[in-house]
Amino acid sequence: MSEFGQAVRHFWTLDWSATHLNHGSYGATPKPVLAAQDQARQDMERAIGDFFSRQLPKRMRAAAAELADYLGAERDDVVFVDNATAGAQSVIGSIELQPGDEILINDQTYNAVKNIARHEAARAGARVVEVMFPFPVADDGTSIVDALTAGLSERTRLVILDHITSATAVVMPIERLIAASHATGALVLVDGAHAPGQVALDLTALGADFYTGNCHKWLAAPKGAAFLWARREHQPWLHPPVISHGLGRGFVAEFDWTGTHDPSGYLAVPAALAFRQTFGDSRIKSRNRALAETAGAYLAQAWTTRLGGPASLAGSMRMIELPLASGAAPDVRLKLWQDHRIDVPVNALAGGLWVRISAQLYNEMDDYRRLAAAVPSL
Numbered sequence: 004m005s006e007f008g009q010a011v012r013h014f015w016t017l018d019w020s021a022t023h024l025n026h027g028s029y030g031a032t033p034k035p036v037l038a039a040q041d042q043a044r045q046d047m048e049r050a051i052g053d054f055f056s057r058q059l060p061k062r063m064r065a066a067a068a069e070l071a072d073y074l075g076a077e078r079d080d081v082v083f084v085d086n087a088t089a090g091a092q093s094v095i096g097s098i099e100l101q102p103g104d105e106i107l108i109n110d111q112t113y114n115a116v117k118n119i120a121r122h123e124a125a126r127a128g129a130r131v132v133e134v135m136f137p138f139p140v141a142d143d144g145t146s147i148v149d150a151l152t153a154g155l156s157e158r159t160r161l162v163i164l165d166h167i168t169s170a171t172a173v174v175m176p177i178e179r180l181i182a183a184s185h186a187t188g189a190l191v192l193v194d195g196a197h198a199p200g201q202v203a204l205d206l207t208a209l210g211a212d213f214y215t216g217n218c219h220k221w222l223a224a225p226k227g228a229a230f231l232w233a234r235r236e237h238q239p240w241l242h243p244p245v246i247s248h249g250l251g252r253g254f255v256a257e258f259d260w261t262g263t264h265d266p267s268g269y270l271a272v273p274a275a276l277a278f279r280q281t282f283g284d285s286r287i288k289s290r291n292r293a294l295a296e297t298a299g300a301y302l303a304q305a306w307t308t309r310l311g312g313p314a315s316l317a318g319s320m321r322m323i324e325l326p327l328a329s330g331a332a333p334d335v336r337l338k339l340w341q342d343h344r345i346d347v348p349v350n351a352l353a354g355g356l357w358v359r360i361s362a363q364l365y366n367e368m369d370d371y372r373r374l375a376a377a378v379p380s381l
C-alpha cells in the first residue's frame with residue numbers, strides 16, 4: 004500500500020464517502036493543526052486580558068517569523084491577513100492612484116481581485132486594462148509574457164499577477180512577468196493565493212513589490228490564515244483594509260492589530276508547517292505534483308481530450324477538458340456532486356468545459372478513476 008492516499012486519510016476530518024478533488028478552493032485542515040488552533044483558543048479564553056494585551060503580540064510575531072523563514076523573507080516584512088483577498092485589498096487600496104493611471108490585469112486574474120482593482124480605479128479616475136492570456140498554454144510561457152507586455156504602457160502604475168491561476172491552474176512564468184512589468188516602472192502585486200505549499204518560494208529573491216498568499220489552501224493551516232509581504236520601501240504607506248490603533252506606527256503595528264477577532268488561525272500556522280515537515284515539505288510538493296501529472300494524463304487519455312498546459316507550468320492542480328459537447332459548468336459540477344459525490348470545480352473555457360483536479364496527500368489514483376468513470380454518464 005502507498006504511504007499516502009488512504010494511509011494518511013485519518014489526519015483529516017473529511018467525509019471519505021465522498022471524493023475530494025478540490026483541495027485548491029479552500030484547503031482542508033489536518034487534525035493536529037486543528038488541535039493547535041483549539042489550544043490557542045483555550046489560551047485566549049482562559050486569560051482574555053493577558054492573552055490579548057501581552058501574549059498575542061509576541062505570539063503573532065513568533066508565528067510570522069516561522070512563516071517568513073519558510074517563505075524566504077525577512078521576518079518583519081511578513082504580516083498576517085485573513086485571506087489573499089484582504090492582502091490584495093490592502094495593496095490596491097493603499098496606492099494613491101491618479102486620474103489616467105492604469106492597473107494591468109488579465110482575463111485569468113481572480114475575479115474578486117479584479118473587482119478590487121475596478122473599485123479602487125473608479126474612485127481615483129484611473130483605468131483597469133485587461134489583457135487576454137492564452138489558454139490552453141501551448142508553450143513554455145513565452146506567449147503569456149508576450150500577452151502581458153502588449154498591455155504595459157508608461158501609464159501602468161500597478162500590474163497584478165496571479166502566481167498560480169484559479170480558473171486555469173497555470174503556474175505562471177512569474178519571474179519573467181515581474182521583470183517585464185518592472186522594465187516599464189510599474190509596481191507588481193503577486194497574488195499567490197495558491198502558491199505556498201504548491202511551489203517553492205523565496206520572496207526576497209523573487210523581487211515583486213508585494214506578495215500575498217494563503218496559508219489555508221495548500222499549507223494546511225486553518226481557514227483565515229494568510230499573509231502579506233511587502234518590500235521595505237513600500238511598507239510606510241501600506242495600510243490594512245481595517246484601520247486601527249496602529250495607524251502611522253509602521254507596517255507590523257498596523258497589520259498586527261485590526262480590531263478584536265479570533266487570531267487562532269494565525270497562531271496555528273507553525274503547527275501547519277510542522278505537520279508538513281513530518282512528511283517533508285519538498286517531498287509533499289513533488290509527490291502532489293507527480294500525482295496531478297499522472298492523473299491529468301490519465302483523464303485526458305480516458306476522455307481523449309486536452310490538458311490545460313505543459314507540465315513545466317503545473318503544480319498540484321491540473322486542467323483537463325471534459326468530453327462534453329455543451330452544458331453549463333455549474334450544472335455539471337452539481338451533477339458530479341449530487342449523483343456521484345465528487346467535488347471538483349468545472350469551468351467553461353476556450354469553447355469547452357474543463358475540470359480542475361487537485362492532488363493533496365490524501366488523494367490517490369482511484370479518486371481520479373472514479374471521476375473518469377462518472378463523466379460519460381453526464
Ligand SMILES: Cc1ncc(COP(=O)(O)O)c(C=O)c1O
Nearest residue numbers: 086087088113165169194196217
Ligand atoms: C488567485 C486567487 N486569488 C485570490 C483568491 C482568494 O482567496 P481567499 O478567498 O482566501 O481570499 C483565490 C482563491 O481561490 C485565488 O485562487
